[in-house]
Amino acid sequence: MGLFTKAKPTETTQKLKESYFTASQGQLIRARFKSNRTAMVAGWALTIMILTGLFAPFLSPYAPSMAGRDKQYVNGPPQIPKFWDENGFSLRPFVYATKRHRSMKTNFRWMIEEVREKRYYVQFFVEGWQYSFIDLNWDLPGELFDVDIETLTFKTHLFGTDRGGLHLFGTDNSGKDIYSRTLHAIYTSLAVGSLGVFIAFVLALVIGGVAGYFGGWIDSVLQMITDAVRTIPPIPLFMALAAFMPDEWSAETRFFFIASILGLIGWPTLARRIRTHLLSERSQEYVLAAQLCGASSGHIIRKHLLPSFTSYIIVDLMITFPYMVRSETALSFIGLGLVDPVNSLGALMQNVSKADVLLNYQWYFIPVIFFIAFVLAFVFVGDGLRDASDPYSNVKK
Amino acid sequence: MLKFLQFTMVRAFMSMFTLLSVSLIVFSLMELVPGNCAERYIAFKNTQGQLITIEDIQAEERRLGLDKPFVIRWGTWVGKVFFKGEFGDSCILRLNINQLLSDKFWISLGIALSALIVSYIIAIPVGIYSASTKNKFANNALRFISYLGLALPNFLLALIIMLTSTVLFGDSLTGLFSKEFRDASWSFAKFMDFMSRAWLPIFILGWSATAFAMQTVRALMLDEIGKLYVTAASARGISGRSLLWRYPARHSLGPVINSLGFDLNRIFNDLPVVALILTLTEAGALLIEALARSNDQQLAGAIIFLLTASIVLVNFVTDILLALMDPRVRQGLVG
Numbered sequence: 001m002g003l004f005t006k007a008k009p010t011e012t013t014q015k016l017k018e019s020y021f022t023a024s025q026g027q028l029i030r031a032r033f034k035s036n037r038t039a040m041v042a043g044w045a046l047t048i049m050i051l052t053g054l055f056a057p058f059l060s061p062y063a064p065s066m067a068g069r070d071k072q073y074v075n076g077p078p079q080i081p082k083f084w085d086e087n088g089f090s091l092r093p094f095v096y097a098t099k100r101h102r103s104m105k106t107n108f109r110w111m112i113e114e115v116r117e118k119r120y121y122v123q124f125f126v127e128g129w130q131y132s133f134i135d136l137n138w139d140l141p142g143e144l145f146d147v148d149i150e151t152l153t154f155k156t157h158l159f160g161t162d163r164g165g166l167h168l169f170g171t172d173n174s175g176k177d178i179y180s181r182t183l184h185a186i187y188t189s190l191a192v193g194s195l196g197v198f199i200a201f202v203l204a205l206v207i208g209g210v211a212g213y214f215g216g217w218i219d220s221v222l223q224m225i226t227d228a229v230r231t232i233p234p235i236p237l238f239m240a241l242a243a244f245m246p247d248e249w250s251a252e253t254r255f256f257f258i259a260s261i262l263g264l265i266g267w268p269t270l271a272r273r274i275r276t277h278l279l280s281e282r283s284q285e286y287v288l289a290a291q292l293c294g295a296s297s298g299h300i301i302r303k304h305l306l307p308s309f310t311s312y313i314i315v316d317l318m319i320t321f322p323y324m325v326r327s328e329t330a331l332s333f334i335g336l337g338l339v340d341p342v343n344s345l346g347a348l349m350q351n352v353s354k355a356d357v358l359l360n361y362q363w364y365f366i367p368v369i370f371f372i373a374f375v376l377a378f379v380f381v382g383d384g385l386r387d388a389s390d391p392y393s394n395v396k397k
Numbered sequence: 398m399l400k401f402l403q404f405t406m407v408r409a410f411m412s413m414f415t416l417l418s419v420s421l422i423v424f425s426l427m428e429l430v431p432g433n434c435a436e437r438y439i440a441f442k443n444t445q446g447q448l449i450t451i452e453d454i455q456a457e458e459r460r461l462g463l464d465k466p467f468v469i470r471w472g473t474w475v476g477k478v479f480f481k482g483e484f485g486d487s488c489i490l491r492l493n494i495n496q497l498l499s500d501k502f503w504i505s506l507g508i509a510l511s512a513l514i515v516s517y518i519i520a521i522p523v524g525i526y527s528a529s530t531k532n533k534f535a536n537n538a539l540r541f542i543s544y545l546g547l548a549l550p551n552f553l554l555a556l557i558i559m560l561t562s563t564v565l566f567g568d569s570l571t572g573l574f575s576k577e578f579r580d581a582s583w584s585f586a587k588f589m590d591f592m593s594r595a596w597l598p599i600f601i602l603g604w605s606a607t608a609f610a611m612q613t614v615r616a617l618m619l620d621e622i623g624k625l626y627v628t629a630a631s632a633r634g635i636s637g638r639s640l641l642w643r644y645p646a647r648h649s650l651g652p653v654i655n656s657l658g659f660d661l662n663r664i665f666n667d668l669p670v671v672a673l674i675l676t677l678t679e680a681g682a683l684l685i686e687a688l689a690r691s692n693d694q695q696l697a698g699a700i701i702f703l704l705t706a707s708i709v710l711v712n713f714v715t716d717i718l719l720a721l722m723d724p725r726v727r728q729g730l731v732g
Contacts, residue, residue: 228418231658231708232701233665240697241426326550330670333552352556368553375548 029311032388039384046377049370053186057131059158060180061165064343068129069175070167073098076112078170078363081122094119095166126160170363172351182367184343186374189325192259192344196324197317199263200270205313208271209301212278219275230268237265238331251342258337262324270316277309311389318382322375329371345371404720412713417475419705424471427694484699494699502703505672508595509664512602513657519607521646521653524614528622529641539611546608551667555601555674601671602664609663613656617649651723658712665704 023031033039052059062068070076081093097118102110133152160166169178211222241261249257281287282305290300306313325345331337332346339347348367351357357364477483484494527539621627622645630644 224414225418228415228422231415231662231712232419232422232705233662233708235666236669236701236704237423237426239669240694240701322547330550330552330667334670334673349553372545372548376544379544379547 029385029388033384036384036387039380039388042377042380042384045373046381049186049374049377050190052183053190056180056183056187057133058154058156060177060183061126061128061157061160062167062177062180063129063131064176064181064184065341066174066176068177068180070165070171070177071175072100073112073167073171074100074110074175075173075361076167076171076175077361078168078366079166080168081166085116087116087119090119090121093122095122095161096120097163120161120163120166122159122161122166124159125156127155128157128160128165130155169366170361172364173361178348178363178366181343181348182345182370185345185348185367186370188255188338188342188344189328189374192255192262192328192338193321193324195256195259196262196266196328197320199260200266200320200324201313201317203263203267204270204274205306207267208274209278209306211271212275213282213297213301213305215279215282219279223275226268226271229265230272232265234265235327235330238262238327239334239336251338254338255342258328258331262327266320266324270320273312273316274309277312278305281305281309315382315385315389318378318385322378322382325378326375345374401720405717408713408716412709415709416706419709420475420478420702421471423698423701423705424474425467427698428467478702484702485695494696497696498699498703502700505668506707508598509602509661509668511595511599512606512664513661515599516603516606516610516660517653519603520610520614524611525618525641525646527611528615528618543608543611546605546611549605550670551601551605552670552674554604555598555671558597558601559674598671598675601675602667605667606660606664610653610660614649614653617652618645621645621648651719654715654719654722657715658708661711662708665708 033043056064062070076098079095081095083090083093096114096116097120098112098114100110100112130153132154157165165177167177167179169182171177172181207222207226211219211226238261278301287300287304290304295303328337328344329346329349332339332344333349335350337346338344345367349371352364352368474485477485482495484498486493523539527536530536622641624645627640627644631640635643
């Protein structure tokens with residue numbers, strides 16, 4: 001795509017110009033996005049993270065729940081596969097066997113020791129714990145809504161050793177594998193974010209759409225409501241609501257509750273933008289033409305007005321996403337969101353809030369790095385998309 | 398002048414309306430959560446070993462006026478809050494909420510506002526520099542830092558600072574007062590002690606606020622800097638800092654002032670989380686206590702209402718300020 005490079009002589013320039021003027025909106029956006037290097041890198045990072053989130057069970061050597069805990073390797077440091085040591089070189093990477101002991105000398109704290117004579121070799125596509133890609137088992141309030149579907153069940157995992165698995169990022173204080181938990185946490189955060197964004201989006205579309213299209217007093221009233229909701233600081237409000245969650249709720253119910261709260265409070269900014277756009281767009285000639293042809297309001301909103309700014313909506317959704325994830329993390333971090341058996345990034349970060357961890361078990365901080373990378377990637381991609389979808393972004397002012 | 402007065406009145410009226418709708422939203426949400434004040438109190442008493450019957454609950458409900466319809470209860474609540482500044486009693490603690498909150502609320506507000514001011518003191522010059530500089534490296538570094546301000550959540554920053562200081566200095570920097578001042582009444586010495594400890598929460602809260610403010614200032618400056626009046630001014634021989642500060646900076650100030658209220662909103666968002674980590678005894682931490690331990694909806698409603706009210710007040714003040722400062726806004730009022 002040489003659309004925006006400096007002019008080269010004659011014929012090619014002509015062609016480039018032609019392709020520029022005949023390019024569709026989508027092509028232009030794509031070309032502009034591709035020329036933004038930071039956004040492209042962030043985009044790839046994000047894609048990889050989303051994929052690891054989606055295929056988390058396949059990539060994890062251990063189950064991220066209590067079932068997958070390694071009782072002999074509690075609070076164990078990361079095991080990094082090696083190719084050689086003093087006992088010789090091996091083409092196949094290996095980790096050492098471990099044993100643990102405690103005594104007066106270690107202050108009765110379990111210490112983990114490597115048995116350097118014994119190697120476990122890393123294998124690919126090993127059989128391990130069983131998982132299903134589609135495993136819907138929702139215990140929602142009300143019998144009618146309970147769902148129990150389980151298909152696409154596999155046992156194969158990308159890597160492991162000849163004796164089970166290996167702990168790339170170490171283990172936590174109950175022996176759960178931090179690497180597996182991190183991958184599953186990315187999935188949970190993605191799911192919470194998507195559900196929250198979806199709810200916020202539907203609300204924003206309806207409220208902003210109605211306000212912007214009808215204008216007048218309907219608009220004024222809806223604007224007042226939107227502004228009122230916008231002034232309430234969301235996190236204290238989340239906390240107020242989340243604290244009323246009964247303890248006996250299942251993990252899934254809590255998950256849906258949190259996601260819906262995030263969505264129910266997150267819509268105003270989006271609604272405002274949709275309204276502003278519709279207000280300026282509805283006085284255009286093509287809307288008048290449609291009205292004269294006898295099209296209904298719903299039809300005009302759906303078929304004419306919304307497509308005119310789909311790209312803006314997508315960008316806005318991308319920008320809203322990291323804030324949803326951040327809110328969920330903050331909530332889980334203070335113990336009011338998703339709690340420990342569920343693997344969310346916030347629940348994982350809750351573990352690092354002790355001085356003991358900083359001194360002895362620094363590998364607990366690895367999920368934090370993933371969280372920062374995750375949010376940063378989303379922010380960069382969102383910004384890149386916003387710049388790319390703005391038709392005036394490369395016009396010199 | 399008369400027009401201006403009229404504008405102020407309209408704004409004040411609108412702020413009141415916003416507050417009313419906020420109170421309605423907050424009140425309804427507090428109603429929606431399962432269980433009411435009477436049940437909670439009685440359940441609490443139950444754990445203390447007293448045997449409780451349905452009649453007791455109903456009597457308690459009548460005493461609290463919970464048997465009246467929703468609108469009337471909301472009306473009485475709002476009326477008390479607006480005209481007397483009374484939030485009633487807390488559900489569980491059975492204490493007057495005003496007494497419970499007053500000091501804590503003012504301290505929280507003070508910390509939040511200081512964080513806001515600090516963030517703009519940093520963000521305005523740095524944002525203007527970042528928009529006008531030709532130095533690519535400095536620009537990219539500043540942008541990266543401001544993005545990090547978004548991605549590195551405040552609670553994480555608080556945690557890192559706290560843990561580091563525990564390990565390095567043996568003092569975890571938590572709390573707002575030293576031991577000897579905790580229950581003392583306000584004095585100069587107590588104030589100094591407070592200031593020597595409050596910088597940490599102010600810094601942590603200001604961190605991401607600064608990042609946001611910097612991005613706003615930078616974007617606004619970039620919009621203004623290429624405009625013709627700037628070119629005209631530089632053609633008249635004004636250059637460098639005086640050009641930047643006298644022309645584009647003044648124009649971009651308006652939207653910045655406008656966004657103050659929402660920045661405060663954002664700071665309030667982080668307040669409870671940071672407060673929990675630093676275990677400060679302010680409304681934020683109290684909010685968590687009130688909510689997580691005893692489900693005290695009366696207290697929670699009061700706190701959220703107070704926070705929102707201060708945001709609405711800031712919005713009102715900035716609206717007036719804007720009209721005073723910007724002749725274009727004033728013109729809009731008259732015309």
